[in-house]
Amino acid sequence: MHKSIERVTGMKKFKGDIEGKAFDSTTVFVETRMDDRNGNRRGHCTMDFNAGVSDVFDRLKEIALPSEFEIEWDTVTNGNNVQQIIVDMHPRKAEARPIASGTSPEAPRSAVPGSRANPSA
Numbered sequence: 309m310h311k312s313i314e315r316v317t318g319m320k321k322f323k324g325d326i327e328g329k330a331f332d333s334t335t336v337f338v339e340t341r342m343d344d345r346n347g348n349r350r351g352h353c354t355m356d357f358n359a360g361v362s363d364v365f366d367r368l369k370e371i372a373l374p375s376e377f378e379i380e381w382d383t384v385t386n387g388n389n390v391q392q393i394i395v396d397m398h399p400r401k402a403e404a405r406p407i408a409s410g411t412s413p414e415a416p417r418s419a420v421p422g423s424r425a426n427p428s429a
Contacts (some may be wrong), residue, residue, distance in 0.1 A: 309382045309395060315339040316397075317354050317374045319325070323367035334364040336394055359394040368399070376400045 318337040325331065336359040342349040361366075380396040 309380055311378055313376055313400065314378075314379050315374055316377050316422050319359075319365050319368065319373070321362040324360040330338070332361045334359040334362055335339050336364075336397070357392060359397065365392075368397070371399045377392070 315338065316336055317336060317339055320337075321334045323332045327421055335356050335358050337354045339352050340353050340355045343359060344350045373407055377397045377399050381392050382395045383390060385391075
């Protein structure tokens with residue numbers, strides 16, 4: 309496992325059942341640097357990562373996004389595919405601010421510094 313500082317642009321949760329099968333998850337969207345080594349890509353995109361159950365979303369729902377978080381990562385496999393999952397995440401104190409009542413949960417883009425490199429790169 310390792311930790312990194314990342315710019316989180318969004319989160320979504322789902323808790324319910326589909327055709328009798330129970331689901332409970334949080335997906336976190338992290339700004340990720342494009343692989344520009346071959347000169348055909350540049351900039352950033354947003355990648356989604358599993359962050360566990362919906363309680364993660366509920367614990368962080370008052371933090372305005374985008375915002376920087378300290379994220380603890382783990383790399384897992386099913387024997388065929390490798391992926392990174394979020395084990396734990398906490399807003400950076402300097403960046404985190406609660407959503408003001410009656411306002412949108414989105415932070416102005418100028419309020420958040422640039423993103424960090426993809427932790428899997």
